[in-house]
Amino acid sequence: MKHRPKSPKTKLCGLIILLVLSAAGASAQNFHYAPHVALAKFTIKDVSPGVKLFPKVYSSGYEIGGLVFYNPPPTLFHFYTGLSFTRLNYEYYDLSYGAIPLGLNIQIGNKAGIFLGPGIKLWLLLNDPDKSYDFNRVLYSFTAQLGVFFTVKSLKFQLYPQLEFVKTPVYVGATWRGPRDYNLYMTSYNLSVSF
Numbered sequence: 001m002k003h004r005p006k007s008p009k010t011k012l013c014g015l016i017i018l019l020v021l022s023a024a025g026a027s028a029q030n031f032h033y034a035p036h037v038a039l040a041k042f043t044i045k046d047v048s049p050g051v052k053l054f055p056k057v058y059s060s061g062y063e064i065g066g067l068v069f070y071n072p073p074p075t076l077f078h079f080y081t082g083l084s085f086t087r088l089n090y091e092y093y094d095l096s097y098g099a100i101p102l103g104l105n106i107q108i109g110n111k112a113g114i115f116l117g118p119g120i121k122l123w124l125l126l127n128d129p130d131k132s133y134d135f136n137r138v139l140y141s142f143t144a145q146l147g148v149f150f151t152v153k154s155l156k157f158q159l160y161p162q163l164e165f166v167k168t169p170v171y172v173g174a175t176w177r178g179p180r181d182y183n184l185y186m187t188s189y190n191l192s193v194s195f
Helices: 008-024
Strands: 031-045 059-070 077-090 093-109 112-125 138-152 155-166 171-175 178-194
Touching: 031 077, 031 155, 059 093, 059 178, 077 112, 093 138, 112 155, 138 178
Parallel strands: none
Antiparallel strands: 031 059, 031 178, 059 077, 077 093, 093 112, 112 138, 138 155, 155 178, 171 178
């Protein structure tokens, strides 16, 4: 009986499960695990439409994954990293990415308050939507977020929009003027619940 090689999606799910188990097993109070979901509004264009907090003429996508937060006491800083799966429905293509975020937030408040901070994210394209386009397999982006948090018993809820500045072109297309870079512009609306 032949064994089929594991797909990138299967490997990504395995990494997310490993992240959950390792974070759940962490006994230090300064580490917190948070499942994470987001609704994404994005566009891919050869000219910058600007990144807007509440865009109107954008396509939709979603993101799911897990985050691990570290808060070195007694500072206001919260470092985070994680693993996520992003699905973007672009025209007649479905783009699937695995991503690793890395960021720093400043949190003001104890049981409830606000937080803000910058970050970076590394994206890996998991599928090849069209071989006639030169899709980049690896992207990187800068992120900025500002949100609110509140705690209910032992759960901490974080709600925040995040602006994404993707620095690598998604693909290179041909125009009558020659090759043209097509870039991703994205705003996401996020919820994470840490314990």
